[in-house]
Amino acid sequence: MxxxxxxxxxxxxxxxxxxxxxxxxxxxxxxxxxxxxxxxxxxxxxxxxxxxxxxxxxxxxxxxxxGFGFLTSASWNPVTEKFGAGPAIYGTLVTSLIALAIAVPIGLGIAVFLTELCPHTLRRPIGIAVELLAGIPSIIYGIWGMFILAPFLQAHVQPAIIAFFSGIPYLNEIFSGPPYGIGIATAGLILAIMILPLISSISRDVFNTVPAVLKEAAFGIGCTRWEVMRRIVAPYTGVGLVGGIMLALGRALGETMAVTFVIGNAHKISPSILGPGTTISATIANEFTEADGKLYTSSLIALGLLLFVITFIVLSISRLLLMRIEQKGAR
The missing domain is CATH 1.20.5 (Single alpha-helices involved in coiled-coils or other helix-helix interfaces)
Structure with missing residues (x-):
């Protein structure tokens, strides 16, 4: 025992x-x-x-x-060592806004079509085709834009736009000047094509997270498909949509090679979006290897710091928007 x-x-x-x-x-x-x-x-x-x-x-x-004049000055003269970031900041913001204005509605439309309207047999092929655009290197976009898109715009699109807006006050200044083909608008169009797959892919994935029972209930009480998207899907996925759009904006702000090929690289502020311009990243890419003075190099680094600050501000605004959307959803 x-x-x-x-x-x-x-x-x-x-x-x-x-x-x-x-x-x-x-x-x-x-x-x-x-x-x-x-x-x-x-x-x-x-x-x-x-x-x-x-x-x-x-x-x-x-x-x-x-000093503060660096942000507003339009001068960029390496010989006299007078530098200003005004045109580069202007070009960066305008091209990004043009890209968003084009890509956001098209990207959301693609996402809605793939999730709500497209036949099931075609959803995967079309989705893969759209996502393949994101895998194309930016320099390929730049070469295509310079040798294919810009000549087409110069010959067929920009002359018609200039003639159409020539008699409309204010708009005739925005769409004025000779049809160069290259310029701020062309750079914005290239950026729109580049960020389009990002917006459409994120939006599609976000739309797929909406519970089917919510949409079925809305259809059951007589809502149209547009009303379901506007009153059910959009509020439910608002946070994800804003996040995807801001992510695409961050990509557009920092894009370099594609923009460098088609924007014209003119360090000036033009009232017309059809005219040539420059961006912060394009200026750095074009001139950093030629910067031989301390002040010249420092000015280019200051442009990089400004791009960092702009991106930080954009991300901060996106976080504030997301917080407000989440608070509304909680209420």
Missing amino acids: AEALLSSDAKAASHGDLRDSVLRHFAIGDTTFRVITQTCAVTVLLLLGGVIVSLVEGAAPALHEF
Whole structure:
């Protein structure tokens, strides 16, 4: 009897040791996982801080020399070392807004068609075809825009647009000038094509998250398809749609090579969107290898800092919009 009790005690002790060993193993695994993920998060913050410090340090001579006037000046003369970021900021914002104005309605329309109207046999082929646009390198878009799209716009589209708006006040200034083919509008059109698959893909995935029972209930009470999209799908997916649009805007703001090919690279502010212009990224790409002076190089780095700030502001605005949409949804 005593031997049986000793044997049972030994087994209980061995089971207890095994349980403690397993718990220690789990604790070590959890601690290791937490340390690794925390290290990754801190590394990202350190890299971001390093980029900011490098940009500020590199841009300091130009900002000290030109001050606030660097943001508004249209001068860009390496010979006299007079630099201003006004035309580059203007071109960056205008081309991005043109791209959004074209891509957002088309991208949302594609997403609605793929999720609500397209036959099931065609949804996957059409979706894959749209997503393939995102895999084309930006330099290919630039070459295509320069040798195919720009000559077509110059010969057939821009002359008709200029003639149509010639007698309309204010609009005749926006759509005026000789038909160059290349210019701000062409760059905006190329950007729209580039961000179109991003908007359509995200919107389609977001639309697919809407519970079918909500749409079926709306159809059951007599709502049309348009009313279902406007009153059920759009409010339910508002956060995702805004996030996708802002992500596409971030892509448009920082695009370089495609824009460089077709925007004309003229450092001036033109009232006409058909005229040539420049962007921050295009100016940096064109002139950084030729910058031979400290002030010249610092001015280009200052442009990079401005692009970083603009992107940060856009992302901050998107977060505020998302928070407001989420608060409305909570109410």
